Amino acid sequence: MTLLRVEDVHKSYGDEEVLKGVSFEMDRGDVDVLMGPSGSGKSTMLRCINRLTEIDSGDVWLDGTPVYGPDTDVNELRQDVGMVFQDFNLFAHLTALENVTLGLKRVLGVPEAEATDRAADHLAQVGLAAQTDSYPAELSGGQQQRVGIARALAMEPKLMLFDEPTSALDPELVGEVVEVMRDLAERGMTMLVVSHEMGFARSAADDIHFLDSGRIVESGPPEQLFQRPEHDRTNEFLTGLQSNGH
Ligand SMILES: Nc1ncnc2c1ncn2[C@@H]1O[C@H](COP(=O)(O)OP(=O)(O)OP(=O)(O)O)[C@@H](O)[C@H]1O
Numbered sequence: 001m002t003l004l005r006v007e008d009v010h011k012s013y014g015d016e017e018v019l020k021g022v023s024f025e026m027d028r029g030d031v032d033v034l035m036g037p038s039g040s041g042k043s044t045m046l047r048c049i050n051r052l053t054e055i056d057s058g059d060v061w062l063d064g065t066p067v068y069g070p071d072t073d074v075n076e077l078r079q080d081v082g083m084v085f086q087d088f089n090l091f092a093h094l095t096a097l098e099n100v101t102l103g104l105k106r107v108l109g110v111p112e113a114e115a116t117d118r119a120a121d122h123l124a125q126v127g128l129a130a131q132t133d134s135y136p137a138e139l140s141g142g143q144q145q146r147v148g149i150a151r152a153l154a155m156e157p158k159l160m161l162f163d164e165p166t167s168a169l170d171p172e173l174v175g176e177v178v179e180v181m182r183d184l185a186e187r188g189m190t191m192l193v194v195s196h197e198m199g200f201a202r203s204a205a206d207d208i209h210f211l212d213s214g215r216i217v218e219s220g221p222p223e224q225l226f227q228r229p230e231h232d233r234t235n236e237f238l239t240g241l242q243s244n245g246h
């Protein structure tokens with residue numbers, strides 16, 4: 001069953017058309033990876049799904065709801081879409097647990113005790129049961145990112161968006177975050193992931209979409225894109241990634 005449908009999305013900033021008619025679909029439980037060069041429009045595409053950025057034309061549907069429909073409540077929509085950022089975006093003055101309970105209490109109105117229980121469960125799920133009372137500055141980058149994932153999961157979203165979740169991490173910390181994401185994928189979470197981690201894409205992605213200058217040049221399962229790319233541009237890009245150690 002289709003959970004996300006993106007249809008002919010166009011987006012310009014000033015004179016620059018950043019998305020030039022992007023279309024793709026994801027079924028519930030799918031894990032799709034968006035790859036492409038810097039400036040190709042990957043972050044913009046993610047942001048158009050939860051309306052952090054507004055599209056100029058086209059359509060987006062989430063679970064049957066028209067994201068850009070005149071009657072769509074943007075706040076409700078955003079509760080259904082969890083987002084994990086490159087730079088974690090945690091509150092420095094709040095503990096790991098407080099970072100996770102904040103949205104539960106403020107946005108969903110969950111009472112304190114229940115919010116604490118739920119947050120503790122989500123932190124345990126990402127391997128941070130022992131770090132609930134730590135402040136971000138006391139955590140490694142990998143641990144901070146796992147708090148970011150727990151925070152998004154706590155809202156029980158229908159879809160999780162990841163924007164280069166491991167690219168700010170030291171190489172030795174990438175694995176623990178990828179492991180958590182793989183675990184999430186295995187539990188059936190629908191995930192749209194901007195990442196150049198070939199290992200994650202190869203093992204977890206249903207489809208990879210290669211975006212170049214605002215267009216999806218090629219889409220397909222990892223074995224197809226990595227071994228038999230149809231387009232020179234895809235091949236060039238992926239070969240470049242491999243030689244950079246991704
Ligand atoms: N808020 C904005 N205002 C103006 N231009 C923007 C804005 N956000 C993005 N752009 C431009 O849109 C283009 C696509 O940006 P985007 O961040 O989506 O690319 P990206 O594929 O995520 O790149 P990267 O790999 O570097 O993160 C770039 O040329 C960028 O400068």
Ligand SMILES: [Mg+2]
Nearest residue numbers: 042043044163
């Ligand atoms: Mg980006």
